[in-house]
Amino acid sequence: MQEDSKGSPGHNFDELKERFQNNIYGTPKGRLRLDLINEDLEAHLTERLGEGAWRVLDIGCGAAMISGRLAQAGHRLTLTDLSAEMLTAARANLESLGAAQACEEWREGAMQDVLPQLQGPYDLIIIHAVLEWMDDPRPALELALSKLRRGGVLSLAFYNRNSLIYRNLLQGNFRKLKKNNWRHRKGGLTPQNPLDPDEVYGWLEQAGLRQICKRGIRTFYDFMQKHVARERSYEDVLEMERAHSQKEPYLSLGRYIHVLYQKE
Template identity: 60%
Template sequence: MKDQKVTSHGQNFNELKSRFQSNIYGTPKGKLRLDLIQEDFELYFVPEVAEKKLRVLDVGCGDAIFSMRLANQCHQLTLTDISTDMLDAAAGRAKSEGVSEERLTYHQGPLQEVLPAISSSFDLVIAHAVLEWVDEPAEALALIASKVAPGGWLSLAFYNENGLTYRNLLQGNFKKLKKGDWDQRKGGLTPQNPIPPDLVYDILQEANFEQVCRRGIRTFYDFMQRHVREGRSYEDVLEMERRYSTTEPFLSIARYIHVLYRRPD
C-alpha cells in the first residue's frame, strides 16, 4: 500500500507517527483524555464485565496506548488502522509491555474496507478520535456499531464541533464560522471533520444502543490562556476537569466527548 497522508477514506498517519505521539500523548492534553476515559471504564465498564475474558476491537488504534491496557488484562485484542506506521507502533508497544502475540490480531487498511472483512463481532468496540478523520462519519459510525455483539459495549471519543465553534468564537474567527469551513491544514494533526454530538447520539439511539455515560474531555483546558495553564499543576487541572466534565453546559462544549454505549442482548 502506498504511504499517503490523505486518502478518500480519511487521514493516514504514515510518516506522522513521531509527531502524533509527542504532540498528543506526550502532553497534558493527551494524558487528560486517557485518564478521563479510563475513569469512565473504571466506573461503568469494569464492574459489569468482572472476570470475563473479552473480545476487543480497536478501530483506528494508533499506537494502542489505551487498548493495550486491556490486552495486559488478558483480553483478546484486534487492532485496525489505515497506517502501517501506527500498527508497527502498536506492535512495538505490545512487545515492550510483554503482551503475548497470541492475544493480538492486526488488520491494516481503511475501516470502510477492513471492518466488513471481519466476520466476528466483539464484546467491546473502541473508536477513539476516529470519526473526525473520515469523509463520511455517519456511515463509519454505523459500520463501527455493527461490530458490537449483542450485550456488548461501544466506546467512542470524538472531536466535538461545539467545542471548535466556541474556540473560534473566542478567537474572533467569524468569517470561518459563517462559511462553515474549518479550513484546517491538510496533513496536520487537527481533525478535518469535527463531529456534531447529536449525529452520534441520534444514530446510536436509532440503532437501539443504550447510552451508559457521557463525558466532556477537556471542558476548559484548551480554552485557558497559556500562562494560566502553565501555572496550574496537572493534578489540579484533572480535578477540575473531572468536576465539570459530566455537567452541562461544560460537557457539550468540551474539545472531545467520550460516550459508553451498551447494545441490548
C-alpha cells in the same frame, strides 16, 4: 491519507507518527484524554461485560494506549489502523507492556475495508478520534456496530464541533464561522470534520444502543491562557476536569466527547 471523496477512509498518520506521538501522548492534553477515558472504562466495563476475557476491537488503534491496558488485564485484542507506522507503534507498546500475545489480529487499512474481513462479534469496540477524519462517518460507524454483540459496549470518542465553534468565537474568527468551513492545512493534526454531538447520539440511538455514560474531554484546559496553564499542576487540572467534565454546560464544551453505549 485524507481523501476528498464521500467515501474518505480517514487520515493516515504514517508521515506524522513522531509528531502525533509527541503532540497527543506527550503533553497534558494527551494525558487528560487518556486518563479521563480510562476512568470511564474502569468505572463501567466490568459491570456491563462481566469478568473474564473480552474480545476487543480497537479501530484506529494508534499506539494502542487505551487497548494496551486491556491487553494487560488479559483481554483479547484485534487492532486496526490505516497507518502501518501506527500499527508498528502499537506492537512496540504491547511488547513493552508484556502483552503482545494478547493481540489476535493486526489489520492495516481503512475501517470500511477492514471491518468486512473480521469475524465478530466483539464484546467491546473502541473507536477513538477516527470518525472526525471521514467525510461521511455514519456508514462506517454502522458497519462497526454490526460487529458488536448484543449486550456489548461501544467506546466512542470524537472531536466536538461545539468546542471548535466556541474556540473560534473567542478568537474572533467570525469569517471562518460564517463559511462553516473546518478544512485546515494539509498535514496537520486538526480533524477535517468535527462532529455535532446531538447528531452522533441520534445515530447511536437509532442503531439500537443505549447510553451508559458521557463525558467532555478537556472542557476548559484548551481555553486557558498558556501562561496560566503552565502555572497549574497536571494533578490540579485533572481534578478540575473530573469535577466538571460530566455535567453541563461544561461537558458539551469539551474538545472531545467520550461516550459509552451498550447494544440492546
